[in-house]
Every structure is written in structure tokens, then in C-alpha cells.
Amino acid sequence: MTMLERMAVTDQPLLRVEGLTKRYGPRIGCADVSFDLYPGEVLGIVGESGSGKSTLLSCLAGHQRPDLGRISYDGRDVLAMSETDRRRLSRTDWAYVHQNPRDGLRMGVSAGGNVGERLMAVGARHYGEIRGKATDWLGRVEIAADRIDDRPSAFSGGMQQRLQIARNLVTSPRLVFMDEPTGGLDVSVQARLLDLLRGLVRDLGLSVIIVTHDLAVVRLLAHRLMVMKSGRVVEQGLTDQVLDDPQHAYTQLLVSSVLQV
Amino acid sequence: MTEHIEAGAYTFAYLDEQTKRMIRRAILKGIAVPGYQVPFASREMPMPYGWGTGGVQVTAACLVPEDRLKVIDQGADDTTNAVSIRRFFQRTAGVATTEATTEATVIQTRHRIPETPLKAGQILVYQVPIPEPLRFLEPRETETRKMHELEEYGLMHVKLYEDIARHGQIATSYAYPVKVEGRYVMDPSPIPRFDNPKLSGNPAIQLFGAGREQRIYALPPWTEVVSLDFDDHPFQTSKAPHDCDLCGAQDSYLDEVITDDQGGRMFVCSDTDFCEGRRAKGHAGRLGGDQKSSKTFANSFEGIWPGTEGAR
Amino acid sequence: MIEVHDLAKSFTLHNQGGAVIPVMAGAALTVAPGECVGLVGRSGAGKSTLMRMVYGNYLAGSGSLIVAGVDVATASPREIIALRRHTLGYVSQFLRVVPRVPTLEVVAEPLLALGTPADEARNRAADLLRRLNIPERLWTLSPTTFSGGEQQRVNIARGFAHAYPALLLDEPTASLDAANREVVLTLIEEAKARGAAILGIFHDEAARARVCDRLVDVTGFTPRLAA
Numbered sequence: 174m175t176m177l178e179r180m181a182v183t184d185q186p187l188l189r190v191e192g193l194t195k196r197y198g199p200r201i202g203c204a205d206v207s208f209d210l211y212p213g214e215v216l217g218i219v220g221e222s223g224s225g226k227s228t229l230l231s232c233l234a235g236h237q238r239p240d241l242g243r244i245s246y247d248g249r250d251v252l253a254m255s256e257t258d259r260r261r262l263s264r265t266d267w268a269y270v271h272q273n274p275r276d277g278l279r280m281g282v283s284a285g286g287n288v289g290e291r292l293m294a295v296g297a298r299h300y301g302e303i304r305g306k307a308t309d310w311l312g313r314v315e316i317a318a319d320r321i322d323d324r325p326s327a328f329s330g331g332m333q334q335r336l337q338i339a340r341n342l343v344t345s346p347r348l349v350f351m352d353e354p355t356g357g358l359d360v361s362v363q364a365r366l367l368d369l370l371r372g373l374v375r376d377l378g379l380s381v382i383i384v385t386h387d388l389a390v391v392r393l394l395a396h397r398l399m400v401m402k403s404g405r406v407v408e409q410g411l412t413d414q415v416l417d418d419p420q421h422a423y424t425q426l427l428v429s430s431v432l433q434v
Numbered sequence: 435m436t437e438h439i440e441a442g443a444y445t446f447a448y449l450d451e452q453t454k455r456m457i458r459r460a461i462l463k464g465i466a467v468p469g470y471q472v473p474f475a476s477r478e479m480p481m482p483y484g485w486g487t488g489g490v491q492v493t494a495a496c497l498v499p500e501d502r503l504k505v506i507d508q509g510a511d512d513t514t515n516a517v518s519i520r521r522f523f524q525r526t527a528g529v530a531t532t533e534a535t536t537e538a539t540v541i542q543t544r545h546r547i548p549e550t551p552l553k554a555g556q557i558l559v560y561q562v563p564i565p566e567p568l569r570f571l572e573p574r575e576t577e578t579r580k581m582h583e584l585e586e587y588g589l590m591h592v593k594l595y596e597d598i599a600r601h602g603q604i605a606t607s608y609a610y611p612v613k614v615e616g617r618y619v620m621d622p623s624p625i626p627r628f629d630n631p632k633l634s635g636n637p638a639i640q641l642f643g644a645g646r647e648q649r650i651y652a653l654p655p656w657t658e659v660v661s662l663d664f665d666d667h668p669f670q671t672s673k674a675p676h677d678c679d680l681c682g683a684q685d686s687y688l689d690e691v692i693t694d695d696q697g698g699r700m701f702v703c704s705d706t707d708f709c710e711g712r713r714a715k716g717h718a719g720r721l722g723g724d725q726k727s728s729k730t731f732a733n734s735f736e737g738i739w740p741g742t743e744g745a746r
Numbered sequence: 747m748i749e750v751h752d753l754a755k756s757f758t759l760h761n762q763g764g765a766v767i768p769v770m771a772g773a774a775l776t777v778a779p780g781e782c783v784g785l786v787g788r789s790g791a792g793k794s795t796l797m798r799m800v801y802g803n804y805l806a807g808s809g810s811l812i813v814a815g816v817d818v819a820t821a822s823p824r825e826i827i828a829l830r831r832h833t834l835g836y837v838s839q840f841l842r843v844v845p846r847v848p849t850l851e852v853v854a855e856p857l858l859a860l861g862t863p864a865d866e867a868r869n870r871a872a873d874l875l876r877r878l879n880i881p882e883r884l885w886t887l888s889p890t891t892f893s894g895g896e897q898q899r900v901n902i903a904r905g906f907a908h909a910y911p912a913l914l915l916d917e918p919t920a921s922l923d924a925a926n927r928e929v930v931l932t933l934i935e936e937a938k939a940r941g942a943a944i945l946g947i948f949h950d951e952a953a954r955a956r957v958c959d960r961l962v963d964v965t966g967f968t969p970r971l972a973a
Contacts, residue, residue, distance in 0.1 A: 211824060257584045264586075279571060279592070283599055286592045293595065294588025300598055300664040322599050364845035371844060375859060393844050397823045411802055411823040418804040422760030429761065 185248070187212050187348060187380050188233075193242035195232050201404035202228035206242070208399065208409065212347070215374055215381040217395030217412060219388060219427070225404035226384045227352065233382065234269050234350045235259050246348070264294050268341035272353035274333035277340070278325045284311060284336055285321040291344045310339040314369060331362035335369065342373065351383040355390055367393055388431050392416055400424045447494040447527040453477055457495035457650070461641060464652030469614030470582070471565050476648040486519060486544055487645030489561035493542045496557055496641070497523065502530045504538035509546040509687070509704030516544075533707050545608070547629040549686045549708035552638035554655060560623040562644035565651065567611045567621035587619045590662055598667055607672060612659045619662070620651060627661065628671045628687045634659035676701040681712035682719035747912050747943030748777040748800060753809035753819070754969070755799060769795055771969035773809070775945075775962045779911065782934065782944040784958035787965040793947045796964055797914050800945065801836045802826040813912055831859055835910035839917050841889060841897045849875065849892075850885040853903045860908060867907075874903035877929055895921050899930075906933050913937060915946035919953045931957055 186209035195202035203225035210216055218226045232239040235251065244251040247266075251259065263269070271277035278287055288307040289297070297303050308318050314335035316328075325333050334354065341349065354370070355363040371394060374381060385391060391398055391412055398416070399409040400423065408421040419425045445451065453475075460474035479487040497503065503523055507515040511533040519542060520531050532538050535550040542559040552558060568578040571589045581589065590611050597605045610627035614620050622633055623642060633640065633653065640653040653659060663669035674688045679700040686708055688701040700721060703709035753773035759765045770792050777783045785793040798804040799818070800811055806819035814833045816825055830836070835856075843852050850871050857867035875885060878899040884892065889900040898921055905913070915934070919927045927950070934957045937944060948954040954961070 214824070214827075260584055260586065264588075282571065282592055283596060285599055286595050289595055290588055290592050292588075293591040294586060298591070298663075298665050300595065301666050303595065303664075304599075361846070368844045368847050392842070396827050410805075411826055413803050414805060414823075417798070418757075420758070420805065425760050 186210055187214075187247060188382075189243075189245045190233065191243045193229065193232060193239050193244065195228050195237060195239045201225070203232070203401070203404045206406055208406075210348075210380050210382065212380055213374075213378045214397065215379075215383065215395045217391030217398045218382065218384045218401060219386060219391055219398060220401035221386060221427075224401040226401050228404070229401070230350055230352055230382065230384045234267070235263055264291055265344050266347050268344075268346040268349045270334075270337055270341055270349065270351040270354045272356045274325070274330070274337045277337040278333060280324065280326050283322045283324055284316065284328070287325065287336060287340045288343050291340065295344060306343060307339075310343050311336075313373075314339040315365075329362075331358055331366065334358060334362075334366060338366075338369070338373070342377070342379075345377065347378075347380060349379050349381045351381060351385075353385050353387075354383065355387065356385070363390070370394060388416060388428065400427065444526045446499070447497045447523065448479075449477065449491065449494045453491075454495045457491055460650040461492065461495060461652060464641070464650050465639070465654045467618075468653055468657050469618030469620040469651060471649040471651045473648055474650050476645045479645065481518070481522075483646040484563065485515060486542070486561035488643030488647070488650070489542050489544070489559050489645075490519060490522070490643075491645060492559045492641050492643035492650060493519075493523065493540060494527070496540055496559065497527050497529055499527070499529060501527075501539045502532050502537055503527075504532050504535065504541045504707075505543075506541065506546060506548070506705075506707075507544045508689070509548075509708075510706045512706065534711075535705075535707050545624050545626075546687070546704060547625055547632045549683075549703070549705040550711070551632075552636055554637040556638040558636075558638050558640045560625075560640065560642045562621070562623040562642045562647070562649070564609075565621055565642065565644040565647050565649040567609075567619050582618060585617070587613070590619050591664070594662060594664065594667075598664070604663065604667055604669070610669075611662050613662060614653065615658050616660075620659075622659075626673075626687055627669075628673050630659075630661045630669070631671065633657075674701050677719055678703045678709060678712075679719045679721045681709045681717045683709070683712055683717070747779050747814060748775075748945055749810075749812040750775045750796075750800070751810045751812075753796070753799065753806055753811060753967075755795065755804065755807040756969075768969040770799075770807075770964075770967050773964070773967035777912070777943040777945050779941045779943050780938050781959050782938055782946060782957050784954050784961045785945065785947050786954075786961050786963050787968075791968055792964045794916060796967070797836075797916055797945065797947065801834065801914055802830070831856075833910060834912045834914070835905050835908065836914040837902055837905035837916060837918050839898075839920065841901045841904075843889060845890050846888050848886045849880065849889045849900055852889055852900060853907055856904060856908045870907055871903065874906060875900070877933075878903050879926055879929070895923070895926070898922060899926060902930055902933070906937065909937070909940060909942070911942055913942050913944045913946075915944060915948075917947055917949060919948065919950045927953065 188210040191207045193206040194204045206229055220226045231237045285304060285307040288310050289303040292303050292306060308321060311318060311321060316332055316335060325336055328336060355366055373379060383395060395412045398412040400407050402423045408415060408424045415424060416428055419428050457474055460472045464472045477491060479490055481487060505516040505520040507513045510516060523529055524531060535548040540557045544561045566578055568581055568589055570593055572578050594604050608626050609621055609624045610630055612620050612622055612630060612633060622630060635656055637655050639655055642651045661669040674690060676688060677684050678686060678688060680702050683703055686703045686705060689704045691700050691702055693700055751774050753770060755770040756766050756768040773796060775783060787793055795804060799806050802818045809819060811818040813829060816829050818826060850868055853871035853875060854867040857870060880896060880899055889897050902918055918930050922930060931953055
């Protein structure tokens with residue numbers, strides 16, 4: 174199903190977040206965050222370090238429990254789910270791409286094993302089919318098939334990141350969380366990854382929440398943008414509108430501080 | 435139960451009664467939840483870790499004066515470990531001992547399940563070095579406990595996948611992971627995978643003790659135990675493609691013994707009791723049936739089983 | 747197809763003492779299907795600002811901005827995204843693409859986003875690139891390395907790949923040679939012929955005269971600097 178068809182058949186948000194708040198003692202992690210994410214949409218979250226964007230992402234992805242608020246995914250109340258259900262969701266319908274591929278990969282396991290793990294976790298028990306799917310996915314992220322038995326430690330940073338993406342997308346998730354996925358990569362490698370992500374988003378109709386401080390990345394990848402400061406959303410809207418006609422003082426500062434986006 | 439066999443020297447079976455109660459509770463819990471690793475407060479034993487302290491504590495908690503104990507190490511009754519542990523319980527519990535599988539009520543084992551089928555009423559106690567089957571790929575204990583809780587066992591198959599990717603087949607030849615009653619994935623201790631089928635539907639009680647790791651787990655009689663595999667790479671047992679050179683058995687697990695430095699070798703049953711039993715009934719292999727024990731026979735070749743002198 | 751009513755806009759510069767700069771007031775225009783309306787006015791009078799507001803790139807201050815029934819001034823980002831994908835095309839003066847992506851893919855992308863089969867999208871992209879005289883050997887390269895004129899033509903090809911019912915053109919013939927200028931004007935005429943409503947900025951007076959049915963002078967929308 175293309176993104177267009179997915180958007181056409183559903184007018185329900187895939188993810189609905191209402192009043193999400195997370196405190197660390199007296200300090201605010203994120204406060205009163207609300208938004209809807211529709212199928213096929215890419216939402217960028219920007220802000221400087223400490224703005225609460227990573228806290229928000231980890232609450233959304235179920236790594237932390239928010240103090241207040243509601244998260245509903247595909248009509249289901251995520252915070253009311255049992256841990257078993259939530260973890261099952263996070264290894265089938267959801268994916269999480271870490272900034273550092275070492276956090277998202279098993280470095281002691283071959284590339285094929287890394288990609289196959291999620292398949293095996295949901296019950297795949299045919300070696301040949303698992304390997305076939307792994308090979309297919311390595312191809313999609315532009316890793317040569319003959320590297321399938323190599324360990325990620327033998328890969329470059331860009332390859333590791335692409336492997337992490339393949340490992341995450343192999344179960345055809347509908348919602349992908351990305352935490353600075355292009356951070357720490359060379360500019361040329363970043364471009365390749367961005368292109369890959371755009372193609373995957375388009376072809377698979379993925380919904381993506383991407384946290385980054387790189388405005389150039391969100392301009393090229395995100396449909397919508399949310400700007401965070403001190404744990405709160407200060408502005409949100411269409412990505413190019415927020416970047417080209419920022420309304421909030423902080424966004425104006427953020428945009429004007431970048432050399433060129 | 436509380437009488438002292440060697441007057442005043444030890445509590446029956448060395449451990450004090452409170453400790454045995456604690457261990458028995460862990461055992462009962464393990465039996466109630468087959469395959470689940472129950473933590474227990476492992477005691478210092480008068481032997482180093484790695485020598486079966488977990489198994490010894492489980493055995494101590496199970497023994498009653500009427501028991502007849504058999505101890506095997508790699509299938510043999512006459513190797514250091516087996517002899518020391520057997521002697522330990524002779525001294526501390528005063529129980530009868532035997533080398534015959536059929537006569538034993540409690541069998542403590544390291545690395546093997548006897549060839550002779552076990553019977554209802556028998557207890558098989560395994561010595562376990564690393565009870566956590568997931569540790570190979572996930573070193574965090576907090577995480578592996580969570581994975582057991584939530585039945586997230588995909589990782590186990592990743593291990594087998596890696597085997598096939600690297601070796602063309604599942605090369606895990608011992609400590610081959612199993613799933614118990616469709617629930618817990620369990621490490622069967624370092625028994626050869628040849629023995630895995632014997633775990634399932636066994637009429638005996640099977641208890642597993644890991645001393646250093648402080649874990650006890652169990653398989654009650656007739657528990658279903660399935661070795662993990664892939665549809666297109668099904669679980670297969672493996673053994674050396676030979677017959678026993680002493681008793682001629684075709685279906686028992688064999689040890690390879692180097693007999694000289696010119697490349698001479700022989701294959702003998704690893705289960706000494708089984709081998710001797712067959713030879714007593716007149717079976718003979720390539721090298722005849724006149725040796726007393728396969729291991730003793732092997733020991734007649736210098737330096738093969740160093741350290742066993744003290745045991746004999 | 748495009749209806750602008752009483753549109754106003756000001757910029758608030760929070761980091762420069764909160765200065766409020768009104769840039770537009772009382773803007774109004776309509777563009778019918780098959781019609782091309784040219785925006786004129788001196789440089790800085792707000793031609794590009796108006797066009798960016800129609801595209802949703804700049805927020806409208808007040809008034810309405812209706813494109814194919816959607817009020818861009820009040821629509822949700824999601825509605826604007828759908829509008830841009832299906833209905834409203836925009837050829838800006840700048841090509842903004844992911845580096846490394848081949849030219850052919852850049853041009854085909856609007857069609858791929860609509861779910862057009864990849865072969866069909868690429869064929870259409872190839873036709874346009876051929877018409878705009880981009881040598882085939884460049885198609886597999888990223889346009890980020892191209893000359894200004896080549897980039898502009900790639901941008902035009904991308905903007906015309908899908909037959910948008912409404913099109914915004916910001917200086918489409920700038921920096922083009924005579925032959926390519928002719929191709930672009932023909933593309934515009936073809937778009938009009940199929941019923942597209944076009945709003946454009948043309949500094950090239952001859953081009954303006956040839957394709958525009960009407961002109962709207964934005965100078966009339968400039969607010970008095972009373973604020």
C-alpha cells in the first residue's frame with residue numbers, strides 16, 4: 174500500500190499524544206505535549222540539548238513512563254497496556270533507531286543475525302526464509318549481500334547505521350522512532366542515509382518521529398516540525414513554514430543561528 | 435533425618451537443616467514451575483566452584499538415609515570428580531552408593547544422562563556451570579530475567595542462526611537450549627545434545643543446581659522438553675560415527691580415547707556402567723570385552739586421565 | 747482555483763526588540779483554471795511573499811487564501827501537505843534536494859509520492875529532462891553539482907512532472923538561454939491548455955506578455971508603514 178492509499182483509507186491518527194508530562198523530581202523533562210501523527214507522516218522534533226526532545230521520544234517509545242498524559246496508538250491506550258503487549262508492539266509494529274548504532278545492534282552477531290532477530294522474535298523458524306529476508310533488506314539499505322555473515326564491528330559507521338535501520342524495518346513496522354539517526358556521520362554519509370530514509374518512508378508508508386538538532390535533516394525528511402524549549406513545545410507546523418516563517422522567538426533564534434538550512 | 439551418621443562430625447549430608455529446608459523450597463518451586471531458574475542462597479562447600487557445588491547442595495537436600503547414590507562425571511563413575519563427591523556423601527551422609535544406574539535412587543551427574551533409561555522414583559541431579567541460556571547474547575541479568583518473564587526468546591534462535599551461518603549447520607553440540615512445556619527456555623547443562631531427547635518425558639525427577647550462580651531449576655517427571663531448531667534445520671542428535679570398541683554398542687554416546695602417539699585411538703562408551711553391563715552380558719566390540727571399565731582401560735594409557743590416581 | 751481575499755501579513759522579529767514589520771495588507775486576487783496571472787511590482791513589494799503564503803510556506807496573518815477549496819490560511823499542516831501533493835505545485839528559484847540523489851529521481855519524486863508506478867514516473871521525468879535539454883549523461887548525477895541554469899531546469903522539470911491543477915512559478919525563465927526559455931514557456935502554455943491555474947512572477951517582460959492573461963500589481967497590497 175502506498176502512502177497515498179494509506180492516507181486515503183484512514184483519517185484516524187496512528188498516534189495520538191495528549192498532555193504528556195514527565196518530571197525528574199522538580200525538574201521538567203517535558204510538559205504538556207500534545208500532537209497527532211497520521212499514517213505516512215514524518216514529524217520532526219527539534220530543540221537544543223536539554224530541551225526535552227529525547228525525554229519525549231523515550232516516553233513515546235515506552236522506554237520511560239510519563240507522569241501525566243495519554244498516548245494512544247492505533248486506538249489502543251499504550252500506557253494501559255501490559256508490559257508484554259507493549260514490548261511486543263515495540264518489536265513488531267514499532268521500531269527505534271538509536272543515534273549510536275552500537276546501542277541498536279548486537280555487535281557480536283552477524284549482519285544477517287541482526288536483521289533476522291526481530292523475525293525470529295515474532296516466531297520465524299525457517300532459516301532459509303529468514304536469511305532470504307535479511308539478504309533482501311541488506312540490499313535495500315545498500316549493503317552488499319556478501320557481507321551478510323560479517324559482524325557489524327567490521328562495518329563503517331554509515332553501514333552500521335543502515336544495518337540498524339534494516340534490522341528495525343524488517344518486520345514492517347508502522348511507526349519508527351529515530352533519535353539523531355544521522356548524528357555522528359560524515360556529511361556525505363548523512364546524505365546517503367537521508368535519501369534512503371526518504372525512499373523507505375515513501376515506499377513503506379512509514380510514520381516517523383525523528384528527534385534531531387539538525388535543521389537541514391528535518392527540512393529534507395519531516396513533513397511537520399515541532400520545536401521544543403525547556404520541555405515545552407513552543408511552535409509546531411509545516412516544516413518549511415516553521416523554518417522559513419518562524420513565529421516564536423526561540424524558533425527565530427534557532428533558525429537564524431544555523432549557517433544555512 | 436536429623437541423626438548423625440558419623441557421630442557428631444557432620445549434620446546428615448553436611449548441610450545444616452535450615453539450609454536444606456531452604457534448598458528444598460527452591461527445588462519444590464523449581465518443580466512447580468518447570469524450567470524456571472529459582473534463586474537460592476548457595477553455600478560455601480568444601481570444594482571449589484566448578485566442581486559441582488550446586489549439584490552437591492541439591493543432592494544433600496534430597497538425600498535420605500535409605501538412598502543409594504550414584505555419581506558420574508562425563509558418564510564415568512570412576513573419575514576424580516565422581517569419586518570425590520561419592521566419597522563426600524559416604525562420609526557425611528553414610529548413604530549406600532552404587533555404580534549401577536538401575537539400582538541408584540539419586541544420581542548426581544556432570545555432563546551426561548545415563549544410557550540406561552531412568553525409572554519413576556529416581557532423581558537425577560545435574561551440575562550446572564551457567565544456568566542462563568540467554569547469556570551468550572545478552573549479558574545483563576536484569577534483561578534476561580525480563581526476557582524469560584515475557585517469553586522473548588527470539589535471541590535463542592539468533593544463536594542457532596549464527597551457528598548455521600558460520601558452520602552450515604547447528605554446531606552447538608552441548609548445552610543445547612531447550613524449551614520446557616512450551617514456556618521457559620532452559621540450559622540443560624553441558625550434556626551432549628545426544629542426550630537432549632532423554633530430557634523429555636523422563637519418568638525420573640531432574641534437578642539442576644548451579645552453585646556459583648545460585649540457581650536451581652527442575653523438570654518434574656514426564657515433562658515435555660523440546661530442543662530449539664529451525665524448520666529447515668531440524669534438531670539432530672550427534673555422536674561419533676562408530677560403535678563402542680569395548681562393548682560394541684551402536685547407540686550409546688562415545689568418548690574418543692587416544693591410545694598412543696602414532697595416531698592410535700579408540701571409541702568407548704562414555705557411560706561406564708552401561709558399557710560394563712553390556713560386556714557382562716557378553717557383548718564385545720572391536721577390542722573385546724575383557725577390560726574392567728572403559729575409563730580404567732583408557733587410564734592404562736599414560737597421562738590420559740591425570741589426577742584420577744587419588745580416586746582409585 | 748486560487749482565491750485570495752483581504753490577506754494581511756506582518757513579521758515579528760522577536761530577537762530584534764520585537765519589531766513588527768507589516769509586509770502586506772488587503773491583498774486580493776483570483777486565478778481561474780486555464781488562466782495565468784502575473785504578479786508585478788518593484789523588487790521587495792511582496793511578490794514572493796504573497797506566493798509563499800499561497801503555498802503555505804509563510805503563515806497568513808489574516809484574510810483567506812483558498813486553493814481548490816482549501817483555505818491555506820487556516821488549514822492544518824496535514825491538509826496543506828495533501829494539497830501540495832495533489833493539487834498545488836511550486837517552482838521556486840532554488841532547488842532544494844537531498845545531495846547524492848540522481849537527477850532523474852529528483853524529477854520523478856513528486857509522481858512517486860503520488861503512488862505512480864516507478865517506471866511510469868521515470869519515463870515522465872526523462873521526457874521532461876530531454877525537453878529541457880539536460881544531457882542524459884547527467885541524469886544519474888545529483889543536480890547539486892550542476893550549473894545554475896541546469897539546476898533551474900531540473901527544478902522546472904520537477905515542478906511540471908505532475909499535472910498540478912494549480913501552479914506557482916517564481917521566475918521560471920530566469921537564467922535560461924533562448925532555447926530553454928522557449929521550452930519553459932511552451933510547458934506553461936501546455937499547462938494552461940489542460941486547465942491549470944497559474945500564478946507567476948516573471949521579470950522577463952516578453953515572457954510575461956506571452957503567457958500571462960492578467961497582471962496583478964502587488965504594490966497596492968503594501969501596507970503603509972504606520973505601525
